[in-house]
Amino acid sequence: MKKWKSLSWIVLLLTLVMGLAACGSGNASGNKDGGSASKGSESYSLLTGGTGGTYYPLGGQFANLWEDATGDKFTTQTTGASAENMATLQKGEAEVAFSQTDIATYAIEGKEMFKEKIEGIKAIAALYPETVQIVTTEKSGINSIEDLKGKTVSVGAAGAGVNINAKQILEVHGMSFDDIKPQNLSFEESTDGIQSGAIDAAFITAGTPTGAVEGLSAQNKIKILNIEKDKQEKLMEKYPFYAEDTIKKGTYGIGSDVNTVAVKAMLVASDKMDEDTVYKMTKALFEADKINHAKGEFIKPETALEGLGDIEIHPGAAKYFKEKGIEKS
Structure with missing residues (x-):
């Protein structure tokens, strides 16, 4: 009799353990599929500039917007700004960055301060002059x-x-x-x-x-x-x-x-970032209720493709601008 009672307790404990494991598995699946619990499913680095400049405070706001829009994690990094940012992206040490349109152009063409062409960089949008x-x-x-x-x-x-x-x-x-x-x-x-x-x-x-x-x-x-x-x-x-x-x-x-x-100050991204993520980032950037910075008034889709020259638009950003009927001049 005691033997059967012992076996019964073992079976009950195993049932409880299996049930808890199943619950844990269900939560992990939920995190992956979306909702607020999905934050951190991917991690990205956003290269800004020095703490005394404009890129850094804007970067913090953009990172928050993008985390809410995509469910991914965006971490800002202070840098020496445009030229350094382009070189860091090429090394694969970050995914998104601020730059000036002229510096980004020199980078993809391998001119001026860039001795070789920097490849794999796409534009998200021009921001402000x-x-x-x-x-x-x-x-x-x-x-x-x-x-x-x-x-x-x-x-x-x-x-x-x-x-x-x-x-x-x-x-x-x-x-x-x-x-x-x-x-x-x-x-x-x-x-x-x-x-x-x-x-x-x-x-x-x-x-x-x-x-x-x-x-x-x-x-x-x-x-x-x-x-x-x-x-x-x-x-x-x-x-x-x-x-x-x-x-x-x-x-x-x-x-x-x-x-x-x-x-123009602009955002660039690695071409390895998937289209859907960049689409959500672009949409969030231009449809935010407010960007709490003096330059926020300039950040609008109507001027987002100005001054980009020969820099190719990331497919995710291009999808958003196409929906808005905005074309690169």
Whole structure:
């Protein structure tokens, strides 16, 4: 009798263990199939920039949006921004990244700072303008880009994006660095140099308003040089990653709108990311209730394909834009 009771307890315990295992198996299946429990089914890295820039805070918001939309995990990484991000993607050490449209173009073409073509990179979308600002002061007597001849001008660090912007803009005006006295200075060094009189003008490519330029305008009446319409068109024809831009009257205290050009901040992804994931990411990005950042107002599907030039669109992003009736110009 005792023997049968012992066997009965063993059978009961086995039944309970098997039942719990079945429940656990059911939950694992549920995690894989979707719903809030599915978070973490895939993990992706999003490359941003430095903590003091725009990419980093936007990246944190995008990661949260994408986790909610896809059920996957997105982890942001601080980096040296565009050029480093492109190289890291090619190594397979991340899947998504911020870049500027011009830097991404150089990467896929193997030009400028890239000695070899970087392959396997696709565009998700252009986000907001990184405006080319040619800054001087009212008292400098410089009224046009041609007036920069013979002047001491900051053109950014050698090989940096702004340095190449300066070369290209001077080029469409029939000029080169030989026509000016170029200085390789940071944005802060540039505005300090204008303030002290050490330099006459500076090329600065950044979202407006730019802190360094705001600091200069607090103590000086500044001037931003126009890029005339015909020169904009010539520039965009040769370098299709540029787009028209306007610095509005009142920015830095300027008295009228300034016509210029911009490259775009953009998102790129590895072509190994599946179409459905990137589709959900793109949809979430442009249909979010609010992106809590000053640049959020620029992030809209209508302008998301501007300035991308020859960079191919990821099939997942292309699917979303096709649904919205938006085509690459």
